[in-house]
Structure formats: structure tokens, C-alpha cells
Amino acid sequence: MAERKAAAKASAEPDFLQSNDLACEAVGGTVIFATDEWFAPAANLLKRETPTFSPSAFTKFGKLMDGWETRRKRTAGHDWCIVQLGVAGQIQGLDVDTSFFTGNHSPCVSVQAGCLEKHPPFTLEGDRTGMAASAAQLAAVAELGSEAWPELVCVSELKPGYSDCCHNYFKVNFNHRVTHLRLNMHPDGGIARLRVYGVGQRDWSSVSPQQEVDLVAMTNGGVCLGYSDAHFGHPRNMIGLGRAANMADGWETARRPDRPQHLKVDQRGILQVPGCEWTVFRLGPPGLIRGVEVDTNHFRGNFPDSCRIDVCSLTPEDEAQCVGTNWNSGKWQVLLPPQKLRPHHRHLYGEAQLAPTPPVTHVRLTISPDGGVSRLRLWGRPTAPTAAPQANQERPPPTAAPQANQERPPPTAAPQANQERPPPTAAPQANQERPASKL
Numbered sequence: 001m002a003e004r005k006a007a008a009k010a011s012a013e014p015d016f017l018q019s020n021d022l023a024c025e026a027v028g029g030t031v032i033f034a035t036d037e038w039f040a041p042a043a044n045l046l047k048r049e050t051p052t053f054s055p056s057a058f059t060k061f062g063k064l065m066d067g068w069e070t071r072r073k074r075t076a077g078h079d080w081c082i083v084q085l086g087v088a089g090q091i092q093g094l095d096v097d098t099s100f101f102t103g104n105h106s107p108c109v110s111v112q113a114g115c116l117e118k119h120p121p122f123t124l125e126g127d128r129t130g131m132a133a134s135a136a137q138l139a140a141v142a143e144l145g146s147e148a149w150p151e152l153v154c155v156s157e158l159k160p161g162y163s164d165c166c167h168n169y170f171k172v173n174f175n176h177r178v179t180h181l182r183l184n185m186h187p188d189g190g191i192a193r194l195r196v197y198g199v200g201q202r203d204w205s206s207v208s209p210q211q212e213v214d215l216v217a218m219t220n221g222g223v224c225l226g227y228s229d230a231h232f233g234h235p236r237n238m239i240g241l242g243r244a245a246n247m248a249d250g251w252e253t254a255r256r257p258d259r260p261q262h263l264k265v266d267q268r269g270i271l272q273v274p275g276c277e278w279t280v281f282r283l284g285p286p287g288l289i290r291g292v293e294v295d296t297n298h299f300r301g302n303f304p305d306s307c308r309i310d311v312c313s314l315t316p317e318d319e320a321q322c323v324g325t326n327w328n329s330g331k332w333q334v335l336l337p338p339q340k341l342r343p344h345h346r347h348l349y350g351e352a353q354l355a356p357t358p359p360v361t362h363v364r365l366t367i368s369p370d371g372g373v374s375r376l377r378l379w380g381r382p383t384a385p386t387a388a389p390q391a392n393q394e395r396p397p398p399t400a401a402p403q404a405n406q407e408r409p410p411p412t413a414a415p416q417a418n419q420e421r422p423p424p425t426a427a428p429q430a431n432q433e434r435p436a437s438k439l
Helices: 042-046 135-142 235-239 316-324
Strands: 030-034 080-097 108-114 151-157 167-171 178-186 193-200 223-227 277-295 306-312 333-340 346-349 360-368 375-382
Touching: 030 042, 030 135, 042 080, 042 193, 080 108, 080 151, 151 167, 151 178, 178 193, 223 235, 223 316, 235 277, 235 375, 277 306, 277 333, 333 346, 333 360
Parallel strands: none
Antiparallel strands: 030 080, 080 167, 080 178, 080 193, 108 151, 108 178, 223 277, 277 346, 277 360, 277 375, 306 333, 306 360
């Protein structure tokens, strides 16, 4: 079980992997029910980290796996669990990862979806290894009627957890808002991770037209559409909740091999190099950007030398054309001209530093020559109506999906790029307002 076959050939990855993981524990996803967790608890499904294997990890219940593994079922039925998404939204695809489950993976899986008005009053707590659902838990979850939820993935075969076949990708065509998933194993076994890729959906009817929000936040519908390099960390991490936990929670590229052997700078101290790296995002709602935050938190020896931000307004047809050309087309205009960056620092730019632009739908962040950025915030006001949840899909209470830096405080003068970094205690929580700028 410990040995994994080497990948013979990397297969093409589906496009939906660009999107946000709406179920990850890092954005508040949680498993609130599981029929059985004998060998390993279902909470492992939503870990941010990739699965690992320890040959010597055993408990009194048996081999401890980094995933969800049930006992060998000897009664009628099959095992299943309920996942509460951290960010409600529209699901585009799933990755059912069976890493290291090579003789004990679940043979088949199916997935159903629900949109609940309120979060269920129950959850799972503590170490669940060796446990199964109690009669009271089974009665409580039966109230959800999850067996009748619409099916996102019909009963489908899973491949074992060798490195060349462990990622079981399923494209989803379901144009409704989802708050909860039912993951069914047929009949039992193990799954290492469940990644739920999609776009967050917020009900904008309760947002004042005068309220400024983070237009690119994943909770507000922002999504990554392309990038030049993501060797150490995907650009979508930059629109996650709160501040980054570590470097892995940001966008980091490889070192560019075309850097000059002897580096030179211009009058502003910005490196003069031939290459750069870029990433493109679609905003949640189109909007007029009035404030920018580029946070290099944790990137002390590998921050970019400089950055710039360009914007444009695209129709869906324009976007499809740009994606097809790897973003070599499109009419971009400068929002933030090149700015020198500092390590482990929140760079805040106000209207004094931003070029005037009309309302936009897409942004491109370019860093030079390479490096890492932990968070990107784009503050502004939505300028077009954004669809509320589907008519037959109930909106969960405000606590259902945490908002990332949703509120912006009254505007003040934006600091220059060389502003001192706020004290460590100033790190915002997931729903904290936009940091106030120093005068």
C-alpha cells in the first residue's frame, strides 16, 4: 500500500481546476455527518494539504490513512457523508482523490447537492476514528431528506490511489446554488480528498449600491481564469479568506531562468528584467475599482520586485476568445502602474495611485520578474445588477458563507508603497473590514 506507481504521462487537467475549492476547511468547509469513520475520519476529506502516507501509522482500529475510510461493511446499505460548503456557490467540477488507497479505495462514488435555507443544527466534533453514526445522528440527518437531493455525479467508478490515476475528475453541469453535498461511497472503503471547484455566489440584493466590497474575493464570485506560472502556489489562493496562513496559501512562481546575470534598476529602484509572470481574474460583479491591496505576507526572501495591474471589460464571448489565446488578446488599460514591492508587507493603493478607468469585469496582475503574493484585494462598488440565488434555491443565513474582507471602511488617504507594515496583531479575520489607510 505504501508504494505508489509513478505517473507514466501527465494527462490534460480539466479547466475547472482553475476555480476555487468551495469545500476546503480553509474556507470553512466541514463534514457534519458520516455513517462510519472506523479507520479514518471524514474530516480529512477537506484538508488543504495534499494526502500523505505513513507506513507506521496505526491505531487500535487498524491502519490510519490520511483520508476518510470506513470499515468493511457487513450490513445492508452503503456509507455516505454530508459536506457543508465553506462558500456557497455554483459547482463546476469535482476531484475525488483516492491517493494511497490502493487496495482499500471505494469502488464507486456518487454525489448529490442541496441548497438549504439554514445550516443543520448538528455537526461532528473531536476525533471520530473508530466511530459510527448514532441512532440520534441518523434520525437528525434524515430530516434533511438528502437521499432525494439532485444528483451531480451518478454512480461512477473510482480508480485506485496510485499517483498516475488517483485524481478522479468529474465535470458538473448544475446551474444552481449549492450549500451542501452528499458524498456516497458504494459500498464502502476510502477516499483521501474531496475538492469541490466552483464560483462563489452571493445574494447582492441586500448590499447597498453605495457599499464598497472586495470585487475579486472568492466569496463575492471572483475566479482565476489563467496564469503564466504556478509552480509553488496557485493564483486563486490570493482571493481567499483573511490573510494567508503561510507561503503555500498564496501565489508563487518558479524563478525565471531568463534573469540577467547582473541585475540593474531604474531611477525608482525597479529591476530592469526581460520577463514577468501574470494571472487574470474575472471579478464577481463588474465594478469601479477605487482601492487595491497587494499583500506579500510571508514572502520575505521570494517576494516580487514590482507589480502592475491592468483592467478591461469583456463580454462572455470576449472572455472565451481570450482564454482560447491564453490571454494574448484583449484590450487592457493600466489601473496601477509598476510599483516597487517590499517583503512581508501589505501594500495599499488608493485613488491617488490608480489611473481612472471605467467599470471593469477583468483584472490582470503582473509581477516582475517572479516570486510570491499572498493576497490581492480590489475595493470598489458593483456597477451592474448581479443575479441573486435561483428562485428555487433558498439563501442561507449570513453565517453560512464567510465573507472575505467584505466591508470597506470610510475612505482615507492611501499610503505610499513604502508604508510601514502594520503590527502582526493587525491581521484581519475572515470577515474583517478593509484595513484603514494611514494618513
